[in-house]
Amino acid sequence: MTDGETGRTFRLAYVPGVTPAKWVNVWTERMPDVPITLVAVPAAEAAGLLRNGGADAGFVRLPVDRDGLSVIPLYVETTVVMVSKDHAVAAADEVSIADLVDDEVFHPLDDAIEWTAPPGLPASTRPATTADAVELVAAGAGVLVVPLSLARLHHRRDLTHRPVADAPQSQVALTWPADATTDLVEDFIGIVRGRTANSSRGRTSAAPAAPATPAAPAKKPAQRQAQKPAQNGSGRRTVPTGRKKKGNRPR
Template sequence: MTSSEESPSFRLAYVPGVTPAKWVRIWNERQPDVPLALVGVPAAEAADTLRDGGADAGLLRLPTDRAGLSAIPLYTETTVVVVPKDHVVATVDEVSVEELADDIVLHPLDDTLVWERLPGRPAIERPATTADAVELVAAGVGLLVVPQSLARLHHRKDLTYRTVSDAPQSRVALSWPEEETTDLVEDFIGIVRGRTVNSTRGRPRPSAQSKDKQQKGRQSKDKQQKGRQPGSGTARRKPAAGGSGGRSARGASGGAGRGKPRRRS
């Protein structure tokens, strides 16, 4: 193996609309020796990408097939309807699904929302992608209901969006293979959960060898500090009273048998 193959790395998959930039920046600050590679995947393929080993972890949308995967929900997105700027919906702050009943509502094949009953009237054909559906909205063919981040991702000057109060919502989660909860995965979990760099969770614990080195270092430091303290084994011992203490003893007592001379009256 080459040295480049032996170097650690971390591959993070992410689906359209999810922006991992903040977490990537923190990772680069904390793990400068472990490059993070971003892997963009369609929402429908994200879970399989993780199961097939295409990434170490991924930011995907729930609900999804989580067989063999662990997942931590991170946040829930607002659902919006994308409309032309001159549409009547653009004049209000939010609408209900019922208020879209008379409109054609496009349902792309890559839709990430789970509907019990589709809103509005169906189009003749389903667009292949959300991007295609946005183009049809701009052409006046129909409306599109999506998570807000996708509406922002496909923003156009001639379109706008409004909140749909009672539509299904999409949750974004961090996921990884259950059998591959590595130290690097734990580190990234700590980052997305907002743990500090000094947190003991989300980072690999020191090995037994590392702990022994730390303990020996503390013991050595304690010995050095004790050696500087008075009364330690390296300090000079004070002579006993009455003994021959040499020059230092005489200096301290002022000389044996010598006192202060008396004044004559």
């Protein structure tokens, strides 16, 4: 597989729900000679993919096993509950965990929410993936609590979602192999952190230094000009004031 540094390509992994488009667009503008390849990866496989060299960097959800990885936490996601449109929750603008106490709440194996105490009633099954859980919600078998980005990813016309004010929140992070912090990785970190193209901390994005302007030659001290008596219109020299014209003295 082409290496992100020597092959002059950059491979960016991302887990479901994360939309890297805005950072990819900036990369394309600033690094037109270095193609960027997007690698969609299931959340459970993202860390392993990076450790095995399958991508140069990736967007993951915390928590993640940080062994051998460098991690920069980025943003926190809103938590929502997905329900069928005829569910009582659909009539509210916002709900709490207590409002779900009588509902079966699915917790798929790839659950993006880290729970200390799972809400609601224990579901009859534990789906393998979030997508499988969404299918069960659409069938009216229960509800599903997920980050808003996943609710949008799995949008269906027969489902809706509402914010859960007191539920735990997931956080998206940028991560990469700690022993492979290449120049291209540094460039992408700068983009994600919002550094401008002229930032002095950027490697390739720093503006080139302006050429030095040649110094103007030093002016020579004005030379003293010899005083010359002015000439009149006849071409004869005018005697300076206070001096007498030489002539024959009377004997």
